[in-house]
Amino acid sequence: MSANVETSSTVVDRFKDTTVGKAIFRSPRRVTPRDRAAGHWSNFFLHIYPVKVKRKAIEFRYSYYLGIISVVLFGSLIVSGIYLMFFYVPSPGQAYTNIQTLQTDVSLGQYIRNVHRWSAHLMVLAVAAHMAKMFYRGAYKAPREFNWIIGVILLVVTLLLSFTGYLLPWDQLAYWAVTVGSEMSAYVPFVGDRVQELLLGGPIVGSSTLLRFYVLHVAVLPSVLVMLLMIHLWRWRKDSMLDMAWEDGNE
Amino acid sequence: MSDESDVPVSIGHEPTSIGTKRVLGVVPGKPVAGERKDPEEQDLVMVWPHLLVRHAVAALGALFTVLLISVFFDAPLREVANPDVTPNPEKAPWYFAALQELLSHFHPLVAGVLVPGGVIVGLICLPFIDRNPRTAARFRKVAVTAFTIFMVVWILLTIVGFAFRGPNWGWVWPWNEWHGEL
Incomplete structure (x- = not known):
């Protein structure tokens, strides 16, 4: 399973793990729905949207x-x-x-x-x-x-x-x-x-x-x-x- | 639950880890969240991607429409402004055509001030005038009927003022003479 998570890393994910990437992006890796919500919440361009809607x-x-x-x-x-x-x-x-x-x-x-x-x-x-x-x-x-x-x-x-x-x-x-x-x-x-x-x-x-x-x-x-x-x-x-x-x- | 289904099933020769947790076994059984159910209107969905892809499509559709119109139709440009030469008819922009049409039937105080002022104030006060909490049209017949009549009258006045009025604000058929300006 840990192997799976690693192989699904994209270039963007790897960039986010670098020192510079961590300075820019504070959201956690998008593994669980909660992480995805946190990623949405911490994004400037998405902040005008709610995280979820009906x-x-x-x-x-x-x-x-x-x-x-x-x-x-x-x-x-x-x-x-x-x-x-x-x-x-x-x-x-x-x-x-x-x-x-x-x-x-x-x-x-x-x-x-x-x-x-x-x-x-x-x-x-x-x-x-x-x-x-x-x-x-x-x-x-x-x-x-x-x-x-x-x-x-x-x-x-x-x-x-x-x-x-x-x-x-x-x-x-x-x-x-x-x-x-x-x-x-x-x-x-x-x-x-x-x-x-x-x-x-x-x-x-x-x-x-x-x-x-x-x-x-x-x-x-x-x-x-x-x-x-x-x-x-x-x-x-x-x-x-x-x-x-x-x-x-x-x- | 039967005893058998609660027994952890071994998942392999080596311990697997997710983050800092070690997975020791997987228990077969019902989903933690309970029975699967059909999605309902009040269920929540993530804005990304569900709403954002729809917004992206709507945005691209709107921009593509503007692009197409702009490629095929040029914005009008008449002769240079001349305060000494009044065109006949004199037309306001199309979104004021309903008011201009009213102006030809009523005193300017009514058509130019009371009606537009009344429409704006009425719309602002609408939530406090209509206190019926129901939202479906069939439970709010009065409000829906009144608003629909207003909309139909306003749209008709706009179309008449825009396309059916010619010199001296006289009636024309748009397929005979065209005086609409955008």
Whole structure:
């Protein structure tokens, strides 16, 4: 039996037994289920996951995997968005020509812009569908009320991210879509005009608007979204072991 | 249990060790955990590999979808922004199309402020409004019916605002004139 354990050693296992390997990996050799749990527990990348979940929670019909899909699309947006930032200046004189140059003269520019655009639309769809699925599963009920609330705010932040990004190409589509969208804020009672002016930085969509939307789009809103997402996932892990007040099963 | 089955069976000529323990014999009998049973919904499974492989497949599927769409469809780019030339129709992004459609029927205070504000506040308060603890749809007919009506109305308004509205927000058939913008 001891011979068996040794022969099943992989290169990774042997590396983990070296001085350097022991410095990096603290988990025990994966012999028993308890060791595997300990390995999971001590892994940075897996710490956002629980070690175990209920069997029903891994099935397609439980979630349609819409949560992980939303996260992956957000990751795709961060990567493609950072690439686009290298070639973009948020000023009315440059923004539009930057996009044209990006599409014609930059390696993979058109493709990366496409990825950013379509990931954004798909993320809005995925997050909204995730919310609907959680409603139909009754996943907003005790003891998970708070995570539902965080989720609703995440949906709002996703919409704001998409809306602020919509202006940045500075073409007719962007300009007038944002004009229509922001006109609604002017109807908020008493403070509507102020809200609109704060949002646009002036009476109409202009250079201040472009700068404001850019800063919101690349710094403020992504930070807010990441922060809320961390709370959402942390809470998901913490709540995954809790029983609902009433388990009706998966039907 | 019969006497015979409790007698340790010799496992060979040499003592075997696992770690620091020496194995002296193996006792035949029932599994320690009891009878085998069929897996149930509430049973726990390890996240690695059971959940993670599923997440990996879902993630690759999502990324591959984005890749395919991005290879075949270019993101739109119209003429440079011009504050003096208002396009007709003026369209908000598609996820605000339902609100824009409402705006053409109701006072802006209703369509632009009360409805979106009410939807967000209503969703946030939902866990405290719906106090029924049951989770299966057949035990929560009121909540499921109300939410489904809301979803259907919202999706219809979005489709109408996105695809069925043309110049001066007049009705168009999308197969005759297309005014949707993504």
